[in-house]
Amino acid sequence: MRLVIARCTVEYSGRLSARLPEAVRLIMVKADGCVAIHSDGGAYKPLNWMNAPNTLVCEPDAWRVTNRAGERIDIALAQVLSDVTVPLGHDPGLVKDGVEAHLQELVAEHPETVWPGAVLVRREHPTAVGPVDLLVRGPDGAAVAVEIKRRGEIDGVEQLSRYLEFLNRDGEP
Known part of the structure; x- marks a missing residue:
């Protein structure tokens, strides 16, 4: 770095x-x-x-x-x-715990709670603008980015907006 x-x-x-x-x-x-x-x-x-x-x-x-x-x-x-x-070395990545990790696991197991008929594509889906917690496909094929947050704040909304802009622009899976 x-x-x-x-x-x-x-x-x-x-x-x-x-x-x-x-x-x-x-x-x-x-x-x-x-x-x-x-x-x-x-x-x-x-x-x-x-x-x-x-x-x-x-x-x-x-x-x-x-x-x-x-x-x-x-x-x-x-x-x-x-x-x-400064060489930062190997990054072990983000380890989620507590409420966010548990909720992410539950939604991944039951994506139809986000949208009836939806299917999970991938957890921690990598994009050029950061990893999406859950990438889900709606019954009509539309990409749905799901971010799990402890608190709903403007930073989370901006993050989700960047993901959706990227997914819609680049035709991600």
């Missing part, structure tokens, strides 16, 4: 165009190649990011991240305040 704190500007071009004006930001480069640009707010959600696989070219004052879809992030580094690389 490489963590760079820098005063920078960020330009994204691809499906749309977006610009982050100059400010101090955290740039994360994960071992799998994912690049995420964060501010000092907004919880876990990056301001801009590009999932792996991609290509990252780092010059002293400019980085360019590109992918096969033709998307590009250009990061102009005005001042690097910190640049640290």
Whole structure:
């Protein structure tokens, strides 16, 4: 994991165009190649990011991240305040316990409680935007992403919206 704190500007071009004006930001480069640009707010959600696989070219004052879809992030580094690389090693993954894990197991065993006639496709279904707790297929074939949360909060709604946007856009199983 490489963590760079820098005063920078960020330009994204691809499906749309977006610009982050100059400010101090955290740039994360994960071992799998994912690049995420964060501010000092907004919880876990990056301001801009590009999932792996991609290509990252780092010059002293400019980085360019590109992918096969033709998307590009250009990061102009005005001042690097910190640049640290730490190998995090093997990640054992998230171990769920308590109420969420039990409820997920029950819904996986009985997906018709979500939608009569629904069938379970997969638990912990991996997507480019994160793992979906349960991927279910409705009787009409529609994909249904099920997320189990201890508390219903806006972050969970945003997470579910990202999953559904991804599943509907990319025609996932």
